[in-house]
Amino acid sequence: MQAATRVTQRTAIAASGNTVAILAFGGDISSASKDAVLGAWHGLNGSASHVLLDFTGVDYINSSGIAIIIQMLLEAGKAATQTIGIFGLTPHFQKVFTMVGINKYAALHKDEVAALAAV
Amino acid sequence: MGGSRKGFQRALALLFALAGATFAIQAQTAAPTLSIQDLGRGTAALDGPWQFHPGDNLAWASPDLDDATGHNGWTQIAADQPWGAQGHRGYVGYAWYRKHLDITPASGIASSWSILIGRIDDVYAIYWNGKLVASHGSFPPDPSWRWSEPAQTFPLGSMNQGVLAIRVYLYPLGSYQDGLQGGLYAPPLLGSASAIAREKSESEYLWLQQHQFAFAVDSLQALVLLLSFLFWWRDRSQRVLLWTALFCLAQLGSAITFGLRNPFSFRFAQGIDEPLQAFQDVCLWFLLLWLLGLRNNERIYRWTRILVIVDVLAQCLDGATCFLDWSRHGVTVPAQIADVIFTTIYTVAELWPVVLVILAVRNRLDRPRWVVAAFAFISELVVIVPIMLEQGSRFTHWTIGQTMLRPLFTAAGIAFTAPTLASTGLLLAIIYAVFSYSREALARRQIIEQELKSAQELQQVLIPEELPSLPGFAVTSGYRPAQEVGGDFFQIIPLGEPGANQPGSALIVLGDVSGKGLRAAMTVSLIVGTLRTLAETTSSPAEILAGLNRRLCGRLHGGFATCLAVRLGAEGACILANAGHPSPFVNGEEVAASSALPLGVTPGTSYEETAVRLRPGDHFVLYTDGLLEARNAAGELFGFDRLRSLICARPDAAQSIDAAVRFGQQDDITVLTLTRLEVGEEARVHMLAPALAPA
Numbered sequence: 001m002q003a004a005t006r007v008t009q010r011t012a013i014a015a016s017g018n019t020v021a022i023l024a025f026g027g028d029i030s031s032a033s034k035d036a037v038l039g040a041w042h043g044l045n046g047s048a049s050h051v052l053l054d055f056t057g058v059d060y061i062n063s064s065g066i067a068i069i070i071q072m073l074l075e076a077g078k079a080a081t082q083t084i085g086i087f088g089l090t091p092h093f094q095k096v097f098t099m100v101g102i103n104k105y106a107a108l109h110k111d112e113v114a115a116l117a118a119v
Numbered sequence: 120m121g122g123s124r125k126g127f128q129r130a131l132a133l134l135f136a137l138a139g140a141t142f143a144i145q146a147q148t149a150a151p152t153l154s155i156q157d158l159g160r161g162t163a164a165l166d167g168p169w170q171f172h173p174g175d176n177l178a179w180a181s182p183d184l185d186d187a188t189g190h191n192g193w194t195q196i197a198a199d200q201p202w203g204a205q206g207h208r209g210y211v212g213y214a215w216y217r218k219h220l221d222i223t224p225a226s227g228i229a230s231s232w233s234i235l236i237g238r239i240d241d242v243y244a245i246y247w248n249g250k251l252v253a254s255h256g257s258f259p260p261d262p263s264w265r266w267s268e269p270a271q272t273f274p275l276g277s278m279n280q281g282v283l284a285i286r287v288y289l290y291p292l293g294s295y296q297d298g299l300q301g302g303l304y305a306p307p308l309l310g311s312a313s314a315i316a317r318e319k320s321e322s323e324y325l326w327l328q329q330h331q332f333a334f335a336v337d338s339l340q341a342l343v344l345l346l347s348f349l350f351w352w353r354d355r356s357q358r359v360l361l362w363t364a365l366f367c368l369a370q371l372g373s374a375i376t377f378g379l380r381n382p383f384s385f386r387f388a389q390g391i392d393e394p395l396q397a398f399q400d401v402c403l404w405f406l407l408l409w410l411l412g413l414r415n416n417e418r419i420y421r422w423t424r425i426l427v428i429v430d431v432l433a434q435c436l437d438g439a440t441c442f443l444d445w446s447r448h449g450v451t452v453p454a455q456i457a458d459v460i461f462t463t464i465y466t467v468a469e470l471w472p473v474v475l476v477i478l479a480v481r482n483r484l485d486r487p488r489w490v491v492a493a494f495a496f497i498s499e500l501v502v503i504v505p506i507m508l509e510q511g512s513r514f515t516h517w518t519i520g521q522t523m524l525r526p527l528f529t530a531a532g533i534a535f536t537a538p539t540l541a542s543t544g545l546l547l548a549i550i551y552a553v554f555s556y557s558r559e560a561l562a563r564r565q566i567i568e569q570e571l572k573s574a575q576e577l578q579q580v581l582i583p584e585e586l587p588s589l590p591g592f593a594v595t596s597g598y599r600p601a602q603e604v605g606g607d608f609f610q611i612i613p614l615g616e617p618g619a620n621q622p623g624s625a626l627i628v629l630g631d632v633s634g635k636g637l638r639a640a641m642t643v644s645l646i647v648g649t650l651r652t653l654a655e656t657t658s659s660p661a662e663i664l665a666g667l668n669r670r671l672c673g674r675l676h677g678g679f680a681t682c683l684a685v686r687l688g689a690e691g692a693c694i695l696a697n698a699g700h701p702s703p704f705v706n707g708e709e710v711a712a713s714s715a716l717p718l719g720v721t722p723g724t725s726y727e728e729t730a731v732r733l734r735p736g737d738h739f740v741l742y743t744d745g746l747l748e749a750r751n752a753a754g755e756l757f758g759f760d761r762l763r764s765l766i767c768a769r770p771d772a773a774q775s776i777d778a779a780v781r782f783g784q785q786d787d788i789t790v791l792t793l794t795r796l797e798v799g800e801e802a803r804v805h806m807l808a809p810a811l812a813p814a
Contacts, residue, residue: 031633031634034677059754060748060750060754060756060785062744062748062785062786063606063631063632063633063634063679063681063744063786064633064634064678066633066679067633067634067677067678067679068677070679070716070717070720071677074720074721092756092758092759095759096744096747098714099699099700099701099702099714100681100699100714100716100717101699101714101715101716101717104716
């Protein structure tokens with residue numbers, strides 16, 4: 001029943017004028033998504049100082065998927081020069097992300113406009 | 120002198136005339152008569168030379184026809200081999216055979232005879248003294264004859280002297296035929312009805328004897344087909360068994376079409392055999408992909424699918440041409456050209472197993488797979504190469520293809536050819552490899568099942584079989600894993616005996632390890648063991664979570680565990696701490712408990728405690744996210760709103776779980792409900808028997 005995870009990468013210019021790398025996820029995020037999610041993250045190669053994670057196209061995230069996202073955020077946290085923001089979450093997953101404390105590692109925004117404005 | 124010269128000239132002219140007449144007599148030898156004396160209970164072979172004429176004229180049935188050799192195109196021919204092998208190579212269409220007979224029956228034997236006709240290509244009719252007495256198949260237009268023919272017997276009636284004439288029609292040749300066909304392959308036998316019946320029985324017995332090896336192989340294939348299919352039906356993940364069953368089915372289909380006496384016409388049999396051969400190719404190729412360990416090679420898999428399409432299309436189109444009437448004017452040449460093109464295409468495609476074997480042997484193969492690889496290689500070369508060499512052989516006159524198909528040896532009346540031996544060897548190799556493959560798969564499965572069983576037993580220990588009675592509370596609990604082994608856990612640990620400093624209080628810990636299966640179960644065992652140890656030294660939910668976090672960090676391989684720890688007092692005083700777990704509900708409202716990161720993410724995480732007081736009648740619900748994240752077929756989540764509505768109805772644990780399962784369970788679900796009782800009510804505990812396997 002679970003759908004494959006899709007990841008695309010694009011860049012955008014924030015309100016502050018900074019270039020922002022955006023990783024856009026789609027489908028389901030579960031234990032099977034580890035290579036797709038972390039692979040995309042590692043693909044950034046630490047080159048972007050501002051990264052936004054776009055969950056607009058995500059239908060479902062289970063606990064293993066959340067573990068992968070936390071792992072990604074912990075890696076980002078080690079590189080003190082990177083800032084991470086998240087947008088596009090449904091109210092349900094906004095609540096779940098807050099519940100598991102992800103908001104302590106990355107700011108949660110309603111949409112891309114709000115996220116770019118905050119960078 | 121002049122008179123003598125004239126006399127010499129006359130003598131010379133007379134000599135030439137005599138010589139010419141002699142030549143004429145020699146060039147028009149009268150048709151011989153086969154004299155059969157004292158024909159009694161035995162049979163007589165109508166051998167020796169027959170008068171033969173290509174073409175067709177019904178008048179050639181007449182006994183009065185002058186069929187002297189050399190006259191009006193009549194020649195002589197033997198009846199023990201086809202006309203294609205006697206100077207008429209590649210000739211197709213009509214031809215007539217005639218035999219003059221003089222039969223004298225033995226004394227006391229009635230002169231009523233029958234005839235036994237062996238193989239004749241393709242359609243024929245028999246005339247006795249100009250009268251049609253028997254026929255077999257139908258002549259053009261739309262000629263028809265059976266593919267697999269037993270010898271035919273026909274009553275001829277009373278006959279002693281006259282001419283037996285056989286009108287024969289040979290259908291246009293296919294691309295594989297060398298032109299050496301046509302007409303009689305053995306002299307007909309003449310005799311009494313009983314003698315001819317006896318000869319027919321003997322020829323039938325001989326046919327059965329020659330085919331007993333083929334029947335044994337067919338029976339083996341039928342058995343393998345049945346067993347493979349049944350075992351695949353039991354375990355659908357064993358696709359190799361399905362391909363084995365289909366391979367045997369395709370082989371049997373061909374065997375039934377061509378190896379048995381059946382009522383199919385030649386053209387129909389050839390027409391359906393081509394798709395059957397394609398089916399056989401497809402099954403063999405996919406079977407080899409499985410057995411030779413190539414199915415995960417995307418490039419090879421893609422090429423196999425491409426060649427499957429090519430092979431199936433070419434064979435089906437080639438088969439379709441067989442349903443056309445090639446005897447019709449204007450059809451023969453286009454049909455033969457199409458036959459050549461399609462046959463060339465699929466014959467080349469049929470060499471694909473040779474490529475697969477070459478690619479496979481570069482990998483490390485075990486013995487059963489080596490055997491399959493070897494027999495697949497040999498079989499394809501021995502079967503396909505002669506077919507390739509036969510193509511167009513009536514023009515090339517190459518005989519090597521036929522030579523490769525000749526019997527290597529004969530045993531018990533059975534002729535064994537190289538293709539027969541190679542195909543049988545391939546079948547046995549496949550059976551051996553599939554058996555070996557299935558045995559390995561079964562052994563692996565048994566190991567996994569044993570591990571799962573052990574994990575289930577372990578989990579049974581970790582999930583309380585009985586709940587302790589909590590004074591002042593009615594407790595229900597339920598647990599339903601999503602896989603054989605789940606990652607949810609809960610524990611209720613009484614903290615003190617009545618009279619102690621915390622009489623009637625208990626520590627309730629409920630959580631969820633990310634992931635499922637054996638690894639999650641092992642993490643659960645670590646958590647429960649640690650929890651029990653920690654509970655001996657502290658009853659603070661925050662300290663317990665901090666202690667668990669310290670011990671789990673670095674041990675979860677990128678995973679985590681959400682956890683809710685609650686210290687429950689008998690008077691309804693409740694202290695809780697949360698490590699990334701969904702907040703509990705009290706009377707349908709979420710408790711605003713501060714949350715922190717799940718366990719095992721970062722060391723040094725601290726957890727805050729939140730105090731809640733439960734009054735009599737209050738309904739306290741703790742749950743794992745499997746309840747929240749149940750998902751229906753449309754992809755909708757159960758979600759917080761549905762959960763709130765559900766919990767407002769004050770369900771017990773079983774009712775809550777049933778609601779989520781009906782909606783679409785995705786993850787393990789654990790629910791614990793505690794209802795504060797009025798003073799004086801007796802504590803109740805109801806535990807839904809833990810379902811240690813998914814619903």
